[in-house]
Amino acid sequence: MTSGTPRLEMRGVRKAFGATIALDGVDFSVAPGEVCALVGQNGAGKSTLMAVLSGVVRPDSGSMMLEGQPYAPREPIDARAAGVAMIHQELSLAPHLTVMENIALGLEPVRRGLLQWHEMRDTARRALAQLGHEEIVPDAIVADLSPASQQLVEVARALASGSRVLVLDEPTSSLSHGDVQRLFELLERLKSQGMAIVYISHFIEEVQAVSDRVVVLRDGRNVGAGRTRDMPADAIVQLMVGGEVEALYPRSPREPGDVLLELVDLEPGAATLSLRRGEIVGIAGLLGAGRSRLLRTIFGLESVRSGRIRVGVYSGPASPAARWDQGVGMLSENRAGEGLASGLSIADNLTMSRLEELGPGFLVFPSRQASAASRWVDRFAIRSSGPAQAVGELSGGNQQKVALARLLHHDVDLLVLDEPTRGIDVGSKAQIYAVLDALASGHAHEPPQASGTGGEPAIVADRVAVGRPRAVLMVSSYLPELLGLCDRVAVMCRGRLGPVRLASEWTEHSLLMEASGAKAG
């Protein structure tokens, strides 16, 4: 696929922010009819490279060519006009407007000052037909569509504006399995129409399924590239982390103790489950199957409709405040919207649920808050300028470590985790797996060494987990993680939690079958 002139070629792109060199002479290219995957850990430079491509950031040096012509966008609108379209993790649609208005946004057909609605509708219909998704009605309100359909609208917008290069940044993070498959089919279709596609993802499996070529970045440099079929998954991961990756999913001996969580026919969720100290139980399922709702109900963020719930010795529903008091902590799937107050400091975020011991009476001493927080910053190897730094300035992986450290600062016994590793880099994932394993087992083990990733100290799990084993209940859409980390797994389908079985009795295939309701029971 590398024959002919590339549609887009970036050469020696360099960009420094102050003392940090984000891009150190990166080369990148993509040809018409090609899907090129761009992979790397968080902070490797993918986002900056794409920001340069889309005109958000101007490079210090280096050149770009689009179809053989020099290309130097000064503003994002220049990139769009030149035919470079970006589709971000967070969709950029106006939810109150219709599908066709969104597709035409900024390029509305106007005649004598009047909007041409028919023309707008036709354009939308043509673009959606080109995607093979005629079922999306141009007059529908975008907010009423599913996340997958909203994404299609965004792709349709790119098509309607005549894009020749399409960049997808983590496009599957809010899609269910079936929708991911449909997205891949769509990419095949666009490819055959001659589109040049850049695909950014943390999921190696996806990269292998969809891309023709892989370009790996690490610390702002090219560290490897090649045809996807010549690069096995562990080779890609190895290039990304730059060293040997030991067992990604650690499993220390765990001994189940007393029951910490007992659910009997809990609604919503139709959940019957018992979770013991020293166990990690996972919940799989499609997006919208009601997994988050179940966790939120357990934690008191949504109300129990019927059924029984017992946490430790406490029976019945309780508020989030009471749950914290009972030794339960929850990690939200929505890091930016709910999990963290991005304007506040690391220290404030980390200690928010438990300010009690940071001063006498109702007082909170900022110095004690900072020292408590900096202990966790050290233990979790959170890359920051210190506990006073605003959480919003950290990378996704480091933010997630702050969110998780909150539960450990509170010293909870039961951790309720909703998508604990969504949208974070491989290195941070490995650290979080090690921490969860250490928490469940109650004893330490050697952490995975990821050397050469810019000197990031590997987390020392024994400094995080001390003493007693804890219990973990986690929801994840990433099946290898559930199978690798959990002792027992249950599948949620259409609002009902299925039976909890040993992780060894499941395969990715059987989990998916059950999640999509293809198999009864």
Added chain:
Amino acid sequence: MRGDTGVLLGLLLVALIFGLLIGPRFFRPANLELMARQTVIVCVAALGMTMVIVSGGIDLSVGSIVALSTVVTALLLRMGMDPALAALGALAAAALCGTVNGLLITRLRVVPFIVTLGTMLLVRGAAKGLAEERRIEAPITWLNGLLRTARDGNLGVPAGVWLTIVLAVLVAGVLGYTRFGRHLFAIGSNERTARLCGVRIDRRKLQVYSLSAAFAGLAGVLEFSRLAVGDPTVGVGLELDVIAAVIIGGGSLSGGKGTVLGTVAGAAIMAVIQIGCSQHGLPNWVQQIVTGIIIVIAVALDRWRQAPTR
């Protein structure tokens, strides 16, 4: 860099400009004291407002509460009540208004802007009804001396100014060093996160609106001290001055930001402009234009400083 450094520099700059225009007499102790006296009423109400704005809320009813408070103080004094008790009574009435605000906001789930817009009219009406649409004359007591220049004692500064300083220090302590204060920042920065972390949000909101109204009540007592009558029509539009002080001081209407030092400096900037303009012989309309420009510039500068550096 602290959020309130900018506003302090701004205060210095404004004071220097008027100092150059008017000459050294602008900085005479008597003139500085005049400015301090001018600023206390807005300042006291703004201390409460700072807490509300930090929590992501707003309170438009403070101007009306000030009026109600002057009326209640005057009525209680006329009944022959001890001045201290009369002032406490006014504070209690004000706090009650705040509790009503808080209850409406938390129980009906209506946004604070609308709720307090409603109670702004409601409390104003109540004050007028209570006063039978008249000014309430009251006997002269020591309350009327709160803002009078102390000839000797109090280091030559009126008791009301000392009171404001003490309260400012207290509120700064509450915001920075108590669970209540940290919870306000958490709620203002991201209410869902606060809820996830077990912060009892409704209770905190009830407390902060009650407290803010009590501060407005105290501002009303100070207003009464100046007027020597209970006046149900006083303080119309005062809530906007109060909010402006907080905003100039670096508070953000979207919550999670605000400092006491900034608010006090913000209130002081407005007082300096007011007195500076009048002493330089500039008419009132010039002063309003200048204040308006300062508000916009202050927020724009803040935005610009916080612009992402990426």
